[in-house]
Structures are given as structure tokens and as C-alpha cells.
Amino acid sequence: MSTPDNTRIAVIIGSVRKGRFGPVIANWFTDRVREYGGVDIDLIDLAEHPLPTSLTEPDETTAASAAALAERLGAADGFVLITPEYNHSYPASVKAAIDWTGVPWQAKPVAFVGYGGHGGGARAVEHLRCVFAEVHAVTVREALMLRFPWTLFDEQGQLVRPDxxxxxxxxxxxxxxWWAAALREAKATRPYAA
Structure with missing residues (x-):
């Protein structure tokens, strides 16, 4: 049930590749958020938001998609980005989402659920901390790093060792x-000027 006091969190699936594992993690994670309570969730799948790349100019479809994504991000008090690690960094889809929306990230917290091989997405997350600093977002210290996640979940998408x-x-x-509430209150008192 949604209340005005609930924190609005956008949980973002960063990978858009065919056969990606992100939706399994996102479904599990949003269940944990619901159990946590006091949070309204907007599950955003970047695969549903085609965006221009650095090599293309926005056309009518990608410009409308970027505007729709920016509106959803703007309604959130904070974000959880579920990102894989590709070639020791984050996917281009995540960079496009940040670059083509920009302002909705400002003065809001971002948390990470990284996943991948031996590093569990740690390198992708550390690279993203620098990018989010540039758009005036606040990254939280705690992050989840899921090593070889395809071995951690069963066929129903449940974590095998939740502990x-x-x-x-x-x-x-x-x-x-905490950061979402603190920044929302601060912006209500004194608007943030980037």
C-alpha cells in the first residue's frame, strides 16, 4: 500500500542483453524491498526504454523514451541499480540512461546490486560511483555483489543461500x-542548485 510518507525507490535493471540474468535478481530484490516496508517500488527495465547511443542522434522514438524514463526517475526519491559487469565495467545501456536523463538523478541516493564473475560486479559499481558523482547523485556505501549469480538462484528465482x-x-x-529521506527533507527546505 502506498502512502505519502513512503520512500519512492526506482529499482533499475541495467542490462538489456538477450538472455540477461538481471530480471531474476530484480524480482528477488524487489521482494526483499517489499518485506523491508515503507517503500514504494517502481521497477524500471532499461530494455523497455530504447535510448540513443553516443553514435546516434535521438529520433522521435528514442527522444520520447528518454523523456518517459526521465519522468519515472524524477518521481523517485532514490535508486537501486542492478548492474552486471561487462569487460570490467558497466553496460552501455546504463551510461546511456544516465547521459540522456541527467537531472532526475541530482541530489538523490543511488545504491547498487552488482553481479558477475569473480568480482561480483564490483568493478562496474566502482566505475559508476564516479559517473554518478558527476550528475550530483549520492552513492551509498553498502552494495550487494553477487558472484556467479546463476549459481546462487534456483529455477524459481529464489536465492539458494539467503543468509x-x-x-x-x-x-x-x-x-x-536514510539518504532518500534526508535529501528529500533538505531539498524541501533549500532547493538543490547543481
Whole structure:
């Protein structure tokens, strides 16, 4: 149930590749957020928002998609980005989403759920911290790093060993909701000027 006091969090699936694992993680994570309580979730799948790339100019479709994405991001108090690690960094779809929307990220917190091989997405997350600083977002300290996630979930999308990440999930949500409330209150008193 939504209330005006609930924190509005956009959970973003960063990968747009065919056969991606992000939706499995996103479904599991949003269930954890619902259990946490006091949060309204907007699950955003970047695969549903075709955006221009650095090599293309926006056309009518991609410009409208970027505007729709920016509107959804603008309605959020904070974000959780579920990102894979591709070639020791984050996917181009995530960079396009940041570059083509910009302003809705300002003075809002961003938390990360990284996934991948041995590093569990850590390099992608660390690269993104620098990018989000440039658009005036605040990244939270706690992050989830899921190593070889395809071995961590069963066929129903349930985490096989939930105790391994439950404490980190709570810490991530505690930090994210604290920053979301603090920044929302601060902006109500004194608008943020980037």
C-alpha cells in the first residue's frame, strides 16, 4: 500500500542483453524491498526504454523514451541499480540512461546490486560511483555483489543461500532510505542548485 510518507525507490535493471540474468535478481530484490516496508517500488527495465547511443542522434522514438524514463526517475526519491559487469565495467545501456536523463538523478541516493564473475560486479559499481558523482547523485556505501549469480538462484528465482546476503540487503536499504529521506527533507527546505 502506498502512502505519502513512503520512500519512492526506482529499482533499475541495467542490462538489456538477450538472455540477461538481471530480471531474476530484480524480482528477488524487489521482494526483499517489499518485506523491508515503507517503500514504494517502481521497477524500471532499461530494455523497455530504447535510448540513443553516443553514435546516434535521438529520433522521435528514442527522444520520447528518454523523456518517459526521465519522468519515472524524477518521481523517485532514490535508486537501486542492478548492474552486471561487462569487460570490467558497466553496460552501455546504463551510461546511456544516465547521459540522456541527467537531472532526475541530482541530489538523490543511488545504491547498487552488482553481479558477475569473480568480482561480483564490483568493478562496474566502482566505475559508476564516479559517473554518478558527476550528475550530483549520492552513492551509498553498502552494495550487494553477487558472484556467479546463476549459481546462487534456483529455477524459481529464489536465492539458494539467503543468509549470505540478507544482512547486506538490510544495510543497503537502511542507508538508501536514510539518504532518500534526508535529501528529500533538505531539498524541501533549500532547493538543490547543481
Amino acid at each position: 549470505a546476503v540478507e544482512a547486506n540487503t538490510k544495510d543497503l536499504l537502511d542507508q538508501l532510505t
